[in-house]
Amino acid sequence: MKKPKVIKTPPNKEELANRLEKVRALMGKEQLDYFVCFDPVNIYYLTNFAFYVHERPFILIICNKGSLKMVVPLLEVAHIRDRVVPELELIEYNEFPAPEGKNWYDKYQKIFNTNAIIGIEPSMPMEIFQKTPGKKVVSEIIEEVRLIKSDYEIGRLVYASKIVSRGHQKLLKLCKPDVAEFALYQEATSAMTSKIIMDIPNANFKAIETTAAVWPPSISHEPHLVPNIFAKMEEGGPHVSIVQARVDGYGAEVERTFFLNSVPDKARKPFEIIMNARNLAYELLKPGIIMSEIDKKVKNFLNKNGYSDYILHRTGHGFGVTSHEAPYIAEGYDRVLEPNMVVSIEPGIYIPGIGGFRHSDTVLITKDGYIKLTIAPEALEELTLKRN
Amino acid sequence: MKKPKVIKTPPNKEELANRLEKVRALMGKEQLDYFVCFDPVNIYYLTNFAFYVHERPFILIICNKGSLKMVVPLLEVAHIRDRVVPELELIEYNEFPAPEGKNWYDKYQKIFNTNAIIGIEPSMPMEIFQKTPGKKVVSEIIEEVRLIKSDYEIGRLVYASKIVSRGHQKLLKLCKPDVAEFALYQEATSAMTSKIIMDIPNANFKAIETTAAVWPPSISHEPHLVPNIFAKMEEGGPHVSIVQARVDGYGAEVERTFFLNSVPDKARKPFEIIMNARNLAYELLKPGIIMSEIDKKVKNFLNKNGYSDYILHRTGHGFGVTSHEAPYIAEGYDRVLEPNMVVSIEPGIYIPGIGGFRHSDTVLITKDGYIKLTIAPEALEELTLKRN
Numbered sequence: 150m151k152k153p154k155v156i157k158t159p160p161n162k163e164e165l166a167n168r169l170e171k172v173r174a175l176m177g178k179e180q181l182d183y184f185v186c187f188d189p190v191n192i193y194y195l196t197n198f199a200f201y202v203h204e205r206p207f208i209l210i211i212c213n214k215g216s217l218k219m220v221v222p223l224l225e226v227a228h229i230r231d232r233v234v235p236e237l238e239l240i241e242y243n244e245f246p247a248p249e250g251k252n253w254y255d256k257y258q259k260i261f262n263t264n265a266i267i268g269i270e271p272s273m274p275m276e277i278f279q280k281t282p283g284k285k286v287v288s289e290i291i292e293e294v295r296l297i298k299s300d301y302e303i304g305r306l307v308y309a310s311k312i313v314s315r316g317h318q319k320l321l322k323l324c325k326p327d328v329a330e331f332a333l334y335q336e337a338t339s340a341m342t343s344k345i346i347m348d349i350p351n352a353n354f355k356a357i358e359t360t361a362a363v364w365p366p367s368i369s370h371e372p373h374l375v376p377n378i379f380a381k382m383e384e385g386g387p388h389v390s391i392v393q394a395r396v397d398g399y400g401a402e403v404e405r406t407f408f409l410n411s412v413p414d415k416a417r418k419p420f421e422i423i424m425n426a427r428n429l430a431y432e433l434l435k436p437g438i439i440m441s442e443i444d445k446k447v448k449n450f451l452n453k454n455g456y457s458d459y460i461l462h463r464t465g466h467g468f469g470v471t472s473h474e475a476p477y478i479a480e481g482y483d484r485v486l487e488p489n490m491v492v493s494i495e496p497g498i499y500i501p502g503i504g505g506f507r508h509s510d511t512v513l514i515t516k517d518g519y520i521k522l523t524i525a526p527e528a529l530e531e532l533t534l535k536r537n
Numbered sequence: 538m539k540k541p542k543v544i545k546t547p548p549n550k551e552e553l554a555n556r557l558e559k560v561r562a563l564m565g566k567e568q569l570d571y572f573v574c575f576d577p578v579n580i581y582y583l584t585n586f587a588f589y590v591h592e593r594p595f596i597l598i599i600c601n602k603g604s605l606k607m608v609v610p611l612l613e614v615a616h617i618r619d620r621v622v623p624e625l626e627l628i629e630y631n632e633f634p635a636p637e638g639k640n641w642y643d644k645y646q647k648i649f650n651t652n653a654i655i656g657i658e659p660s661m662p663m664e665i666f667q668k669t670p671g672k673k674v675v676s677e678i679i680e681e682v683r684l685i686k687s688d689y690e691i692g693r694l695v696y697a698s699k700i701v702s703r704g705h706q707k708l709l710k711l712c713k714p715d716v717a718e719f720a721l722y723q724e725a726t727s728a729m730t731s732k733i734i735m736d737i738p739n740a741n742f743k744a745i746e747t748t749a750a751v752w753p754p755s756i757s758h759e760p761h762l763v764p765n766i767f768a769k770m771e772e773g774g775p776h777v778s779i780v781q782a783r784v785d786g787y788g789a790e791v792e793r794t795f796f797l798n799s800v801p802d803k804a805r806k807p808f809e810i811i812m813n814a815r816n817l818a819y820e821l822l823k824p825g826i827i828m829s830e831i832d833k834k835v836k837n838f839l840n841k842n843g844y845s846d847y848i849l850h851r852t853g854h855g856f857g858v859t860s861h862e863a864p865y866i867a868e869g870y871d872r873v874l875e876p877n878m879v880v881s882i883e884p885g886i887y888i889p890g891i892g893g894f895r896h897s898d899t900v901l902i903t904k905d906g907y908i909k910l911t912i913a914p915e916a917l918e919e920l921t922l923k924r925n
Contacts, residue, residue, distance in 0.1 A: 203861050224849045227759040244851050246869040248829075271664035275675050278663060287663050331734065346719065346766055354763060371615040375742060378734055441636075461612045463632050473591050481634040 150515050152522065155311060156304025157349050157397075160197055164301045165235045168195055168294060169211070175290040176213055176268060183261060184211040184268040184290065187277050191270065191291045192219075193398060194470050197234040199355035200225070205245045206253055206277065210260055220257045232353065254280040295469050296476055298489045302399070303513060306468060306491050308348075309394060309401035310511045310522035316341040316361050317392040317403045317525050324363060324382055324390075325536035326409055331378040337361030341394055349397050356398035358472075364389040369406075369505035372461060372497060385413050387420070387504040393472050400472025402493060403523035404509035407532040415503050420529055422454050423506040426496040430464055430478075434494065434512070434519045438486050440478045447496045448480070459498040467492050468511055490514045491522070538903050540910065543699060544692025545737050545785075548585055552689045553623045556583055556682060557599070563678040564601055564656060571649060572599040572656035572678065575665050579658065579679045580607075581786060582858050585622040587743035588613070593633045594641055594665065598648055608645045620741060642668040683857050684864055686877045690787065691901060694856060694879050696736075697782060697789035698899045698910035704729040704749050705780040705791045705913050712751060712770055712778075713924035714797055719766040725749030729782055737785050744786035746860075752777040757794075757893035760849060760885060773801050775808070775892040781860050788860025790881060791911035792897035795920040803891050808917055810842050811894040814884040818852055818866075822882065822900070822907045826874050828866045835884045836868070847886040855880050856899055878902045879910070 172195070176184055186192050186209040193199045196217070200207060205222040212218070216236040221229055223241045240260070242253040257280060261267065265283040268290060278285065298306065320337040338359040345352050365382050368374050369389045382388065386408030393402040406420060426447050433443045444464045451460055463479035468491045476482065476490055492514065497507030510523045526532050560583070564572055574580050574597040581587045584605070588595060593610040600606070604624040609617055611629045628648070630641040645668060649655065653671040656678060666673065686694065708725040726747040733740050753770055756762050757777045770776065774796035781790040794808060814835050821831045832852045839848055851867035856879045864870065864878055880902065885895030898911045914920050 204863075204865075222761075225761045228761045228763060231762060244867060244869075246865055246867050248869040252869070269663065272662045274660045274662060275657065275666060276659035278666075279675065287667065350767055351765060354766065373613045373616045374619060375616060377739060378742065379738055475592075477592075477634055479632060479634050481632075481636040481640070 150517075150520060152520050153300070153303050153307055153513070155308040156301060157308055160234055160301055162234055164299060165195060165197065167299065169217070169235065171294045172211060172290055173213060175293060176211070179268060179286065179288055179290065180266060181268040181286065181288070182213055182265040183283075184288070185209070185273070185277075185281060186211070186270060186291065187274065188270050188272045190470055193356065194291065194295060195235070196237060197398075198229055198232045199353050199398065200228075201355065208253075208257060208277065218260060220253055220260075222253075258282050292475055295474070296467065296490060297487060298469065298491055302469065303489065303491070305396075305399035306401060306511065306513070307522055309396035309399045309468075310403075312341050312344060312396045313392045313394050313401045313403045313511070314524045315344060316359065316394065317390060317405070317523075320361050320363065320390055320392060321405075321407065321526075321534060324388070324407075324409065324534065326382055326384045328382045329378070330362060330376050330380045333363055333382075334361055334378070337392060341396075345396055352397040356395060358395045360391065360393045362391050364391075364505060366504045370499040370501050370503065372499060372505055372507065382409060384409055385411050385416075387416050387506055389505045389507055395472055398470055400468045400470070401511040401523060402468075402472055402509055403511065403525050404495065404507060405525050405532060406506050406508060407526075407534060409534055409536055412529065412533055413503075417529075419456070419498055419500060419503060419506045422451065422456060423496060423498055423508070426450050427494060427508055430494045430496060431519065434486070434514065436486055436488050436514060436516065439483055440476055440486055441480050441483050443478050443486075444480050444482075451496070451498060456498045459500045461499050462497060464496050465493040486514055488514050488516050538905075538908060540908050541688070541691050541695055541901075543696040544689060545696055548622055548689055550622055552687060553583065553585065555687065557605070557623065559682045560599060560678055561601060563681060564599070567656060567674065567676055567678065568654060569656040569674065569676070570601055570653040571671075572676070573597070573661070573665075573669060574599070574658060574679065575662065576658050576660045578858055581744065582679065582683060583623070584625060585786075586617055586620045587741050587786065588616075589743065596641075596645060596665065606648060608641055608648075610641075646670050680863055683862070684855065684878060685875060686857065686879055690857065691877065691879070693784075693787035694789060694899065694901070695910055697784035697787045697856075698791075700729050700732060700784045701780045701782050701789045701791045701899070702912045703732060704747065704782065705778060705793070705911075708749050708751065708778055708780060709793075709795065709914075709922060712776070712795075712797065712922060714770055714772050716770045717766070718750060718764050718768045721751055721770075722749055722766070725780060729784075733784055740785040744783060746783045748779065748781045750779050752779070752893060754892045758887040758889050758891065760887060760893055760895065770797060772797055773799050773804075775804050775894055777893045777895055783860055786858055788856045788858070789899040789911060790856075790860055790897055791899065791913050792883065792895060793913050793920060794894045794896060795914075795922060797922055797924055800917065800921055801891075807844070807886055807888060807891060807894045810839065810844060811884060811886055811896070814838050815882060815896055818882050818884060819907065822874070822902065824874055824876050824902060824904065827871055828864055828874055829868050829871050831866050831874075832868050832870075839884070839886060844886045847888045849887050850885060852884050853881040874902055876902050876904050
């Protein structure tokens, strides 16, 4: 199967109606009269409206039929109308806080029928929960629908992958001994942002985030330590690159282990082992497999080779309207892999005194296997950058 | 009183011990055995550790004595150790998700004594609430402690205000007819970020955010509409600028209504009225006043002058470890203004066909009044920029 085509346009009404229909089908199964969304990511998924949460709440209410309703601050009405795709009834409140009887929840609570059964998100904050009437049931139905991507979403993710691949290419090109972290960050993120806004002049800045960094060898064994902005690239390696982005609402990442000029002898074996762990993960990557099985087999392979003390994380995670979400390729996540899921494959080992070893790609699951959506060098030779 | 001195160093152990002591005093009053923090902003306030929330939880547990505990992903231990200031017992879990019996909550639930009374934040998500044992009481005690700033915090906010004033100066300098939004954004945010990292080489990138934008006259009557990045500045006005930042963990903002080359006649009256509304707010700004009273009086003044249809928001909000938080200068927020609060003063009117009118500053409340921490032109003459 060929890589699907890039899509750069906002979702149309039909795309969002299909998402809503799937949510409503699950609401029916769970016998919910309403579902309440507070998570801005879920609201974006269903409406195309992106925002940051401050103290003024935005709450999307999905009734089991009819149009969507959203409780919104008066201040934001024009902003919402500018971006929202589906029919949406706005229920405006003046401000937060407000005098008694004029608060957002005074209007919110009137929306629901008495004795309604209301689905709520696992992430719903207590203060919204306490103001929500009826019988409340915590349910992950929107996260469930988000697991399987539509053709439209796949087109957006192909584009997001193209952007991060481009940012990563820039990063590798500039990387040489003594270059500072901050220079790499600035050049690679600017390259991505400029490309996005040239391609999509009406891109939504509230749905764009770009990150690009390299963990030089002295810290690459600590994958979540934030590098100092004046940290310098070094001779040798392993360096580990991370380029991640949310590209006008859709996420992707690409990461590589690489070397500058030479490969230290002690790094050869772990590089080879992690490449084999990665190959094993890809061999297993077919619809029908339980995702935890992939993680278990990858870890068993690393354990057998003596690296059990150097494993810090699972094999992968999902992408969609974020660059980090379910499904998880992880022990304990006993769900079947399905076509049109999009996941990272990124087993890693982190050895103090030697460094970190991890490649990550954004990968589409197809009917008979997978397609890598991100592009970056893979072989040790290509990843030993000559910079003299 | 003179403006307090800039502080650019991280908080020391004593500063954070004082914050914790205040939290514990309130825990005592509410008879809480524990308080659980999940909000990254509260965790930053108490530990100096900044992070983004993904699906792997970080949970800070404050016992009524002894050292703090934090449930953390194994992957993040080095990152936490790099930034945390107080004594902190780490309770590590391997990964999320995880096989049965090895999840974060298996360790989390063992922390608490049977029958413990546990304070939780209003923002606590349902999925953390459901895993928290004992008798749970929603309580805003950390938000309460955050309202009044220590001398250290004030020094940091003075610095944050200096940074946004600098970014704003840059923005005004570059602003002329036909300049695009994106150019202004890029230059002003780069100016701020560069200054921060030159001043604070070890600044925490997870606690830095910079925003700079101008609403040109065609959209300045819609204060929360996000301007298109190719939008162009125009002859005349009102343009409305926004420069806001979280500067290595501490927030500030400055905003102005300004004109390019000439002031349309129809804009003169609303400019004068909003300046008078603002003067009224400053006259009222003394410790002891109920904050809602300021907002009511400002709105009454605007109503009396015939602008009641053009008010979209309250008079102000607080600053601290964010650039947008309690206290609120708003109807319905019936709390007394106190020294060492830091708030914005920003009454606004938004008139379709004419434009938006709002100045905002970051303001420290003192024993006998206030000190503006941000600096920008204020008079109409200075804000009519000659750009021929």
